[in-house]
Amino acid sequence: MKSKATFYHAGCPVCVSAEQAVASAIDTSKYDLEIVHFGNARNRIDEAEKLGVKSVPALVLDGGVYHINFGASMADVRG
Amino acid sequence: MKSKATFYHAGCPVCVSAEQAVASAIDTSKYDLEIVHFGNARNRIDEAEKLGVKSVPALVLDGGVYHINFGASMADVRG
Numbered sequence: 001m002k003s004k005a006t007f008y009h010a011g012c013p014v015c016v017s018a019e020q021a022v023a024s025a026i027d028t029s030k031y032d033l034e035i036v037h038f039g040n041a042r043n044r045i046d047e048a049e050k051l052g053v054k055s056v057p058a059l060v061l062d063g064g065v066y067h068i069n070f071g072a073s074m075a076d077v078r079g
Numbered sequence: 080m081k082s083k084a085t086f087y088h089a090g091c092p093v094c095v096s097a098e099q100a101v102a103s104a105i106d107t108s109k110y111d112l113e114i115v116h117f118g119n120a121r122n123r124i125d126e127a128e129k130l131g132v133k134s135v136p137a138l139v140l141d142g143g144v145y146h147i148n149f150g151a152s153m154a155d156v157r158g
Contacts, residue, residue: 005104021140025084027106061100066147 005031008048009057010038014071018057022068031061038077049074084110087127088136089117093150097136101147110140117156128153 007023009015019035026033036044038056048058052065055073059066086102088094098114105112115123117135127137131144134152138145 017143018145021143022138022145025106025110025140026104027108029106031104059101061104064096064100066097066101068145068147 002030002032003062004060005033006036006060007033007057008036008038008044008053008060010072010077012056012071014069015057018068018071022057022059026059045074045078081109081111082141083139084112085115085139086112086136087115087117087123087132087139089151089156091135091150093148094136097147097150101136101138105138124153124157 005026007019009019023033023035036048038045038048051060051063053060053067053074054065055067056071056077057068059068084105086098088098102112102114115127117124117127130139130142132139132146132153133144134146135150135156136147138147
């Protein structure tokens, strides 16, 4: 069974760069990768914060949160 | 031709967690993945800093530097 990978971002330049590089490097034979853009999916903000996402871009692999560089804080995302 | 992915770390707990999750999620059909542990490879510190690595753990994909969470600064690694 594949594991779950979720890449959370907010469309910021740092996010887009990370999405293009990191998200595209994920082994999709092992992971079901979902890209969540908070600009289009504000209803996912609570879920991300509960998982421990503090800033974007962030990659969640099997429940572990990996913040990648720093684009914006979740407070900024929430606005 | 495969692209190059280098995961730099220093053996810290944050590094080990990121190595297990992120490095193992990299698609090795697309990337030649090298893991560099500065504890065993202090001669790679200069190279990493020149690439723009500011802290560990960090993943370098095609020359782009992606700092993953924060384990230690390169100043700490250099000691």
